Amino acid sequence: MSSLDKLLSSASSSLSERKPEISGQSHRLAGALADQLLGMLFQRNGFYALESALHVFPTHSSQQEIGLCDWNENILWRSAYKGLADGCLFFAEDVFGGQFCIKDNNVCIFDPETGALEYLADDIESWVKILLSDYEALTGYPLAHQWQKKNGQLPTGKRLLPKVPFVLGGEFVLENLYLADAVEGMRFRADIASQIKDLPDGAQVKFNIEN
Secondary structure, eight states: OOHHHHHHTTSOOOSOOSOOOOOHHHHHHHGGGHHHHHHHHHHSSSEEETTTTEEEOOSSOOSSOOOHHHHTOTTTTGGGGTTTTTTEEEEEEOTTOOEEEEETTEEEEEOTTTOOEEEEESSHHHHHHHHHHTHHHHHOHHHHHHHHHHHOSOOTTEEEEESSOGGGTOOSSGGGEEEEEHHHHHHHHHHHHHHHTTSOTTOOOOOOOOO
């Protein structure tokens, strides 16, 4: 059984009934990994796995789900990062809305609170293998499990965001999490990222939480 087969064995059904297709800007950004990404989506065109801690976007939007092309539209949330998200194709996310993306023919992690990119894997197959080997840290699975045990299944289009951002000292505990719209969560944290990107390490930050 391949790593992808293992991941899909406990994943949801496809999130889109349409034939997977990646074209235009999305295909250009996927670069050399376009065929691998498409290959995964041909097996399951978008899915939730690891108790919804991992969300892989389908290629096409539906009434319930946002698709890959729409998720990567600049006007949706990317432009709010003021260049920090340029050149990336975002294809999946963890329970906190941390993004998995393709950048320069590698799979990377995009931190929504800082806009920082971290290399993770050379290709999609390696990404799945690494993901399964360290899924608790890479998807936030433990907190996803705890939150859903208490509150029920995560609704479509929602992620768990920290009340006090992790980058500002917020803890990885249930008490610091709230249910938020995925798009609004990215826009909100883009504002944080743009404000702190030029601050030196250890700088004092004033952060107001609105209920």
